[in-house]
Amino acid sequence: MLHGAGPGASGWSNYWQNVEELSKSYRVILLDQPGYGKTDKVIPENEARSEFSARLLVGLLDQLGIDKAHMVGNSFGGRTSLVMALRYPDRVGRLVMMGPAGGSLNIFMPEPTEGMKLLHGFFKEPGPSREKMRQIVDTFLYNKELATDAxxxxxxxxxxxxxxxKFYEHFLSTPDKREPELWRELEKIKHRTLLVWGRDDRTNPFEGGLFMLKRMPDARLHVIPQCGHWVQYEKCDEFNAILTSFIEAA
Incomplete structure (x- = not known):
């Protein structure tokens, strides 16, 4: 399970509501992508961050003796999942991506989106603040009751x-131009794919799901109303159910 790239993100912060239920049926590997959570704050010099993350993920699978794993990725975690499917296709089972980054072009909503403006502005002058974080969380969630002070x-x-x-400032202040244009390669992905999108996502809008659905040979799209960017958090029970159904389907 691969988390997003926003400030304060980690595997646990993205998926803590999903782990217990999904662990009843699967071996769940919840990790912090490089630079997040408790990982070393390494800035790759010669490769895009998503490709660096995917390469290290392959190394982790090797260490754990896992030949193939399903990828579950939200936002930037979806980008890493796409890189895994494209660069290491034999290591990927099925793909589940929630509001993934990098897989589409916005057709109706102008870029950068509201959510991306807030992410890239978090460390800009006058610097980070709790109020800026509040704005990010409020934008990521449709149900403001879930945007708690805690x-x-x-x-x-x-x-x-x-x-x-230091790590966040490097990547969030200026978009990484080394990131591949993954949307140009979607037709190459043969894996069975589930795209899950909050209808009210203001960071990676759900029209991106239509873009990807048309280009990926074996994709299906599930749109959830009254839901923002954190599908797995905001609609955790529904998400757990549709993920399980997708993985179990013949």
Missing amino acids: LVDSRYAVAVEPETR
């Missing part, structure tokens, strides 16, 4: 740790 505080505390802040 959630805002926990992500803000992680984001402003000195080493973590």
Whole structure:
């Protein structure tokens, strides 16, 4: 399970509501992508961040003795999942991606989107603040009752740790131009794919799902109303059910 790239993100912060239920049926590997959570704050010099993350993920699978795994990725975790499917297709079972980054072009919503503006502006002058984090969380969620002070505080505390802040500032202040245009390669992905999108996603809008659905040979799209960018968090029970059904289907 691969988390997104926003400030304060980690495997646990993205998926803590899903792990217990999914672990009843599957071996769940919840990890922090490079630079997030408790991982080393490494800035790759010669490759895009998503390709760096995918390469390290293959190394992890090797260490665990896992030949093939299903990929579940939200936002930037979806981008890493796409890179895995394209660069290491034999290591990927099925793909489940929620509001994935990098797989589509916005047709109706102008770029950068509201959510992306907030992400890239978090560390810009006058610097990060709890109020900026509140704006990000409010934008990511449709149901504002879920945007609790505890959630805002926990992500803000992680984001402003000195080493973590250096890493975030490097990647969030300026988009990485080395990132591949994955949307140009979607036709190559033969894996059975489930795209899950919040209808009210203001970061990676759900029209991206239609773009990907048309280009991926074996994709299906599930759109959830009254739901934002964090599908697995905001609609955790529905997400757990549709993921399980998809993985179990013949």
